[in-house]
Amino acid sequence: MTDNAQYENCDVAIVGGGMVGASLAAALSGLALKVRVVEALPPSSADQPSFDARTTALSNGSRRILTGLGVWDEVSSAATAIARIHVSEQGRFGSAVIDAAEQGLPALGYVLENRSLGAALWRAVGAAGQTRILSPATVTAMRVEPDGVELTLDGAGPRQLRARLVVAADGAASLVRREAGVAAERWDYGQTAIITTLAPERFHAHVAYERFTASGPIAILPVAGGRVGVVWSLAPEAATRVLALEPAGFLGELQRAFGWRLGRLAGLGARHAYPLAFTRADSQSAPRIAIMGNAAQGLHPIAGQGFNLGLRDAATLAEVIAEGAGADPGGEAVLRRYVEWRRADRRALIAFTDGLVRLFGSPFAPLRAARGLGLVLFDLSPAAKTAMSRLSLGFASRMPRLARGLPLSAVPSAVPVRSR
Numbered sequence: 563m564t565d566n567a568q569y570e571n572c573d574v575a576i577v578g579g580g581m582v583g584a585s586l587a588a589a590l591s592g593l594a595l596k597v598r599v600v601e602a603l604p605p606s607s608a609d610q611p612s613f614d615a616r617t618t619a620l621s622n623g624s625r626r627i628l629t630g631l632g633v634w635d636e637v638s639s640a641a642t643a644i645a646r647i648h649v650s651e652q653g654r655f656g657s658a659v660i661d662a663a664e665q666g667l668p669a670l671g672y673v674l675e676n677r678s679l680g681a682a683l684w685r686a687v688g689a690a691g692q693t694r695i696l697s698p699a700t701v702t703a704m705r706v707e708p709d710g711v712e713l714t715l716d717g718a719g720p721r722q723l724r725a726r727l728v729v730a731a732d733g734a735a736s737l738v739r740r741e742a743g744v745a746a747e748r749w750d751y752g753q754t755a756i757i758t759t760l761a762p763e764r765f766h767a768h769v770a771y772e773r774f775t776a777s778g779p780i781a782i783l784p785v786a787g788g789r790v791g792v793v794w795s796l797a798p799e800a801a802t803r804v805l806a807l808e809p810a811g812f813l814g815e816l817q818r819a820f821g822w823r824l825g826r827l828a829g830l831g832a833r834h835a836y837p838l839a840f841t842r843a844d845s846q847s848a849p850r851i852a853i854m855g856n857a858a859q860g861l862h863p864i865a866g867q868g869f870n871l872g873l874r875d876a877a878t879l880a881e882v883i884a885e886g887a888g889a890d891p892g893g894e895a896v897l898r899r900y901v902e903w904r905r906a907d908r909r910a911l912i913a914f915t916d917g918l919v920r921l922f923g924s925p926f927a928p929l930r931a932a933r934g935l936g937l938v939l940f941d942l943s944p945a946a947k948t949a950m951s952r953l954s955l956g957f958a959s960r961m962p963r964l965a966r967g968l969p970l971s972a973v974p975s976a977v978p979v980r981s982r
Contacts, residue, residue: 568721572596573891574883575713575725577701577738581618581676582855582872583731584683588631589880591690592970595891598723599687600715601697616757616834617783617791618679619644619770619866620672623965627877630964633682640678642784643669645768652775652819671866673770673783673791694719704728704741710892711850727892729852729879734841736857742848751838751862751919753778754801756794759785760813761829766790772864775819779864782820789829792816793863801835838862840916846904847897852879859908861915871911877962877970878903884970903960 574590576583579601587599620628620641628634643662647670650657662670687693699717713723730738739746766784773780778795785791794816796804804815809830817827841860846853855872882899883891890896964970 570598570720570723572598572723572725574598574727574729575600575711575723576729576731577713578729578731578733578736578855578857579684579687579695579697580731580733580855581680581683581869582876583729584680584687585627585631585873586729586731586854586876586880587690587693588633588683588686589876589964589970590883591687591693593884595692595883597690597693598719598725599693599695599697600699600701600713600719600723601695602700602717604697616676617673617759617785618676618869619783620674621867621870622667622669622671623961624870624873625672626967627873627962627964628679629967630877630969631683631686633679633686636682636685637674637678640786641672641674642786643768644671644673644770644784645669647770647772648823649772650774650821652773652821669768670770673785675785696720696723701732701737704738706742706848706850725850725892726890727850727852727883727896729854730857731855731876732857734839734856734860736843736853738851739843739853739857742851742853744843744845744848744851744853746841746843748839748841748860751795751840752797753795753838753862754798755836755838755863756792756796756801756805756833757836758792758794758833759829759831760790760792760827761788762790762827763825764823766824771820771823773820777819780816780820781863781866782824783866789831790824794819795838795862795864798837805833805835842912846875846901846908849894850892850897852892852897852900854879859912861912862919864918865915867911867915871908874907874962874965875904877964880970881962881964 573595574597576587576597576599579599583599587597590597625634645662647660660670662668687695696719699715699719701713702716703714705712710724710726711728713728715721715723728738730736732738765788768784770784771782777797777800781793783791804812813827813830839860840862843853843858846858854875858875859871861868879900882896882903886896
């Protein structure tokens, strides 16, 4: 159909073209599927939150997935390897270090600016023959029928889009999830994340720091050019106060909270603030609907695993569609397989991340003392470190082919799926 058509059929409509939605579109490009990506904000927009100057910590599994999607080679020169992770608590005696070399790994992960990764993903999606990006466009209404879903759009492309499968990749406040009748629990962590970059006095030496303080955790990640990315979580009132400080005052407060492991903190970049809340959809599917990424679960950034979890959602959904060997991509069997496969990984990582927030956020004195001892014991346990270094590969008994470095196109039972 032409670009001015009022009505269009497709096999898969992905609502949300952020990094997770774009990753799914790229993964599906090897199948004979007509895919449409509906995104409200183009990546060039200053208001596009998925492709801004924030950084993302990528696990080794995520690097493999991005390699399979054909984008890692494009962005690898801009990625910074994490050689060690240093964990400590302000005012307590314990600390722990996980070293990639000791674990027999080239890196524990990689840090990449969202803007670079997002742009590479969109280029990959744009090059896919049967995939089309509709942007700027938003879904204004949705109707689910037995054999497909009808979306009413406002913006670029057709006014009506009919898909056999609709993927909710439209964030924590997902309209698709809500219209599909899937509830989500939500609670506010009572924290605001301040995101910025620094140019510290000392080279970061590819070390990532997780520093727990009485006012909230601080994550400092190594990035290109000797700079570091900062995620500083504070109570909303405290965040408002420090954001209003002049650069010298802000750096002084951060220095007191983080310490001097990187020498004097300097070179403050732009500061941005994001309220932190936990969300979890009651299910990752509904009839003809798959739910993924932040639409399925929104995590605290304390462990840096939100995007990695969402990327495994995308890799898994792409694989179960490929395994369908020509079956309806929105059929009950495909969606059931997706939900079952994602259950263990999703449940365990949500519990781990939320447990960290609660453990290190508790002011209970005996628990605070035990945390220091626990870090010391962890630092003395090679087995514990090995388990932690494998954390970002996920908790599922079987990882998606892309996360194991295997091409999706080689799924044994997969054959090209014909679009209608």
